[in-house]
Amino acid sequence: MNKILLTALLGILIGAIDIIPMIKMKLDKYSILSAFLFYFMLSFIIVNVDLYGIKWWLKGGIVGFSLALPTIIMVAKEDRKSVLPMLIMSIVLGTIISAIDYFWIS
Structure with a gap:
């Protein structure tokens, strides 16, 4: 498959993984x-x-x-309890993206 298409599908998958808890918590649509x-x-x-x-x-x-x-610095001004989950998700999901790229895309 085309590398651009695979990367887009990966982005949709990882994006969905991140927003599912946000939807369950009923956060605003802009976030x-x-x-x-x-x-x-x-x-x-x-x-x-x-x-x-x-x-x-x-x-x-x-x-x-x-x-x-x-973004985490900006959010920390209003909601300090969201900082740690955001840090963890950015590192973990970034590593997952990198692993999928290494093993399947590249």
């Missing part, structure tokens, strides 16, 4: 859409970036954490 688009675009970034020879299992977590950090 849900923002989180989905973040992980959808994150899959394209992780799949196509080369971090100076850093191993695949570390690349996803670093990129996910780095790109989520500005």
Whole structure:
């Protein structure tokens, strides 16, 4: 299959994994859409970036954490209890994206 299509499907899958708990908690639609688009675009970034020879299992977590950090700082102003789950999800889902890229896409 085409690498772009596989990356898009990966982004949809990872985005859905992230927003399911948000839908259950009945968060506002803008937060849900923002989180989905973040992980959808994150899959394209992780799949196509080369971090100076850093191993695949570390690349996803670093990129996910780095790109989520500005949003996490902004959210921390209003809701400190969301910071840790956001940090964990960005690192874990970034690593999952990187693993799927390593084993199936690339």
